[in-house]
Amino acid sequence: MAMGTKAFLLFLLSGFSVAFLSVFLLPNLKKHPPPSYQYLRLATNGSEDGLLTSVRVWPELEFNWKIVLATVIGFLGSAFGTVGGVGGGGIFVPMLNLIVGFDAKSAAALSKCMIMGASASSVWYNLRVLHPTKDVPIIDYDLALLFQPMLLLGITLGVELSVICPSWLITVFIIILFLGTSSRSFTMGIEMWKQETILKKEMEKLETESNSNGEVIIDADYQSLLPSEERSGLQILLFNLRWKRLLVLMLVWFAFLVLQIFKNETAVCSSWYWVLTILQFPAALSLSLYGASKLYRASKARKMSGSTEAVCGASIEWNVASLTFCALCGILGGTVGGLLGSGGGFILGPLLLEIGVIPQVASATATFVMMFSSSLSVIEFYFLKRFPMSFALYLIGVSVIAGFWGQSSIRKLVAVLKRASLIIFILSAVIFASALTMGVVGIETSIRMIRQHEYMGFLPLCER
Numbered sequence: 001m002a003m004g005t006k007a008f009l010l011f012l013l014s015g016f017s018v019a020f021l022s023v024f025l026l027p028n029l030k031k032h033p034p035p036s037y038q039y040l041r042l043a044t045n046g047s048e049d050g051l052l053t054s055v056r057v058w059p060e061l062e063f064n065w066k067i068v069l070a071t072v073i074g075f076l077g078s079a080f081g082t083v084g085g086v087g088g089g090g091i092f093v094p095m096l097n098l099i100v101g102f103d104a105k106s107a108a109a110l111s112k113c114m115i116m117g118a119s120a121s122s123v124w125y126n127l128r129v130l131h132p133t134k135d136v137p138i139i140d141y142d143l144a145l146l147f148q149p150m151l152l153l154g155i156t157l158g159v160e161l162s163v164i165c166p167s168w169l170i171t172v173f174i175i176i177l178f179l180g181t182s183s184r185s186f187t188m189g190i191e192m193w194k195q196e197t198i199l200k201k202e203m204e205k206l207e208t209e210s211n212s213n214g215e216v217i218i219d220a221d222y223q224s225l226l227p228s229e230e231r232s233g234l235q236i237l238l239f240n241l242r243w244k245r246l247l248v249l250m251l252v253w254f255a256f257l258v259l260q261i262f263k264n265e266t267a268v269c270s271s272w273y274w275v276l277t278i279l280q281f282p283a284a285l286s287l288s289l290y291g292a293s294k295l296y297r298a299s300k301a302r303k304m305s306g307s308t309e310a311v312c313g314a315s316i317e318w319n320v321a322s323l324t325f326c327a328l329c330g331i332l333g334g335t336v337g338g339l340l341g342s343g344g345g346f347i348l349g350p351l352l353l354e355i356g357v358i359p360q361v362a363s364a365t366a367t368f369v370m371m372f373s374s375s376l377s378v379i380e381f382y383f384l385k386r387f388p389m390s391f392a393l394y395l396i397g398v399s400v401i402a403g404f405w406g407q408s409s410i411r412k413l414v415a416v417l418k419r420a421s422l423i424i425f426i427l428s429a430v431i432f433a434s435a436l437t438m439g440v441v442g443i444e445t446s447i448r449m450i451r452q453h454e455y456m457g458f459l460p461l462c463e464r
Contacts, residue, residue: 015176057103061390070100071398077430078118078399079406084427085349085366087115087374089337090178090434094441109377109386110395116374117399118406119367125407126364127240128233132420133358140357140365141245142298143314145291146323147348148249148369150330152256153284155373156277157331158338166456168449170339171442177336178435181350182428188353189424196419252287253372256280260380269462288330292323314355326351337373345370346434349427359423360411 061067073095081088089111096107123139131138162170231239263276299318316322333347345366352362381387414422449456 056106057101058106058388059101061394066099070095074114074395074398075402078114078402080426081430082118082122082367082403083363083406083410083423084430085363086345086427086430087119087370088430089115090346090438094437106387109381110392112374112377112381113387113392114395114399115370116378117396118403119371119374121400121403122367122407123371125404127237130236132360137240137242138361138364139240139368140361141242142291142294143365144249144369145245146288146295146326147330148372149252149284149287150327151334151369151373153280154331154334155338156280158335161335162339164459164461166458167442168446168456171439171446174442175435175439178431181346182431182435185350185353185424185428185431189421189428192421192424196421200418249372253376255283257376257379261383264384288327296323314357316355346431353424359420363423
């Protein structure tokens with residue numbers, strides 16, 4: 001594990017530990033919340049929300065300055081969020097809550113709709129794009145199978161944590177996590193920018209030598225950058241689709257959907273509630289273990305054959321330690337998604353870059369996984385009647401267009417400038433913007449709770 005990765009993990013662990021312990025050290029916290037207390041949340045993702053009494057606020061969909069501003073922010077957030085592979089939920093939730101005027105729960109649900117629309121259009125675009133350096137699909141299905149079940153499991157955990165954790169603690173977690181991931185991503189972007197600069201200078205030197213000698217000189221290291229044979233759009237689409245692996249991922253998605261629908265119909269903390277909750281653990285672990293075993297066997301086989309080619313394009317060795325680390329990060333990404341109403345890309349996108357996956361593949365794979373997690377939540381929210389259909393369709397339409405525009409324009413810019421590091425910088429910027437918006441909302445809420453002497457400790461899980 002690189003030194004930068006160790007420092008990043010140490011920062012997160014120490015920050016989270018201090019924030020968690022501070023709940024027990026603050027002297028002015030009451031031991032128990034009053035029975036009539038209305039729990040306040042920044043945003044929630046699943047069916048359980050932390051509100052004993054809920055006030056639903058659904059503004060009318062009409063042309064005014066709020067809709068125009070929300071459309072612009074939503075368009076840019078979807079465009080750049082999908083390019084970076086992070087979705088943009090950290091921007092959408094405050095925008096829908098503060099600007100448009102939705103209540104927190106409805107804002108989180110509509111945020112999922114926007115992430116689903118943007119990620120679906122991005123996946124469709126990526127399915128018609130070739131891998132930049134290899135003759136393999138640009139979406140890494142093996143990595144998706146490793147992360148998707150753990151991401152869905154993490155969302156369940158995040159929803160439960162959003163019920164018991166005080167809003168100020170969630171705010172602190174968000175700020176620590178987002179500042180850490182954005183800083184780490186920005187550092188990786190600078191490193192890649194320097195490598196690209198060296199590569200461009202070497203290419204220019206080779207071109208100068210070839211022109212002076214009247215010959216075409218191509219170094220072996222750049223063979224993979226040469227364009228392959230021309231393929232039609234349909235051929236590329238069929239090549240990028242791996243039907244067997246796609247079917248497995250859809251089965252995982254469907255299994256979690258059924259469990260969540262049945263769970264929503266049961267009483268909170270009843271016997272069936274816990275049975276359906278616990279069933280998600282073996283389902284996720286077994287499917288993620290299947291994906292991990294494939295990566296482990298492929299890595300071991302290539303090592304025994306003496307091949308230096310990386311499995312899934314990652315620079316790490318797929319051993320038990322690295323696979324466990326990635327699985328835990330998948331759960332963490334889902335937990336963040338459950339807390340914020342995002343798709344989990346705030347962890348998955350930077351993680352794929354951290355293990356050495358090139359930005360184009362990291363963005364395509366993270367967006368692909370987010371499409372499953374966000375669509376699962378959208379269907380669940382639909383049955384729960386958590387959002388107005390007119391607003392949802394409008395925002396989905398904006399996000400779909402934004403996803404296409406972001407993928408096409410940014411990828412063309414990357415191809416012209418030969419700077420894949422631009423994707424990393426966009427990812428870092430979106431995470432940092434989310435840290436600012438969610439942080440400002442959370443701090444404002446916490447200050448108001450302190451002034452009103454409201455309860456700020458842990459909340460009961462079953463009393464909702």
